[in-house]
Amino acid sequence: MAKPVQIEVWNPNGKYRVISTKSMPGTRWIDLLVQQDCRVEICTLNKTILSVEDIIALIGDKCDGVIGQLTEDWGDTLFSALSKAGGKAFSNMAVGYNNVDVDAATKYGVAVGNTPGVLTETTAELAASLSLAAARRIVEADGFMRAGLYEGWLPHLFVGNLLKGQTVGVIGAGRIGSAYARMMVEGFKMNLIYYDLYQATRLEKFVTAYGQFLKANGEQPVTWKRASSMDEVLQEADVISLHPILDKTTYHLVNKERLSMMKKEAILVNCSRGPVVDEVALVEHLRENPMFRVGLDVFEDEPYMKPGLADMKNAVVVPHIASASKWTREGMATLAALNVLVDMRSLHINFFIILHSI
């Protein structure tokens, strides 16, 4: 039996039907779709994560394109339903496709898009924030103040780690990993060690030039190294931030064995995807190594945390907010709408007008 559908409709008489499974920030994305003769339907169901059945009900009998979210399971069932409804386009409002079966989409003739780039700096800034929060024990200290425990300055009170001159390690030096590395190198004068399948030439040039600038000004130059293995990064770095995509090769990339390679006072930050870290092993490691700290934006079984994690004082945890700046979220929504419009190209969308309205 078809489920009831709760929606908000824009441009009810539009020729093409485009669905967004969630309300998204700003109105520019809606304007773009409306200008191209789309009827835009936004799901208003009061449920954080929509099920496959919910989305099938939204798609209905006729649907030209869908903007979906990373919490949804875009596999064979949904692409088959979208294709049957005449759909040609799907865009994830996220970077990457780990919740999307691209082969299934291709099989059903649905083009798939995602929203990289506009979230690079915002996500890197959150990774930098988590690095600082963990290094300087900001959340613990904040809780201490609010609990009325502060009785006056003490030499040992919330002593943390100085970043300057230490080594920052980046696993996955793509767009976000490189932006984070630049922030930590330039902002805190950290040396860089990174591991990626590809050489990050621009990043290397940046660190070299910045090192030369520091030297010319009588300061200790910063350095960079491309590691030949991920283990080398884990062994050498003081702060390690994870930025690879999630796929079969990066699932549980950081496991019990690899955690044990890291320095006892190291900081691990994850703003990539939860399953890149074996969270059960991480909780055990945090428990056994109180000076080891983590900053986590993502979790293995979102929205849940593995048992014990919430009790760990040496963990800073935030609810997947790395891309949550107004500019970025509006940009992601705009990009997702453009992806859908471009991929509905067989519908003779007027690209000249699109390009002039963004």
Ligand SMILES: NC(=O)c1ccc[n+]([C@@H]2O[C@H](COP(=O)([O-])OP(=O)(O)OC[C@H]3O[C@@H](n4cnc5c(N)ncnc54)[C@H](O)[C@@H]3O)[C@@H](O)[C@H]2O)c1
């Ligand atoms: N927490 C958030 O809100 C948030 C926001 C944006 C992106 N992300 C995640 O961050 C990821 C990276 O985004 P991006 O825009 O930088 O992507 P990107 O494609 O530019 O960078 C990913 C990098 O990972 C590298 N890589 C792939 N497999 C690897 C492996 N096995 N070992 C080491 N490196 C490997 C790639 O070569 C690439 O350089 C996204 O796929 C997404 O999962 C999370």
Ligand SMILES: O=C(O)[C@H](O)CO
């Ligand atoms: O990949 C993404 O885009 C994030 O996880 C949400 O912004």
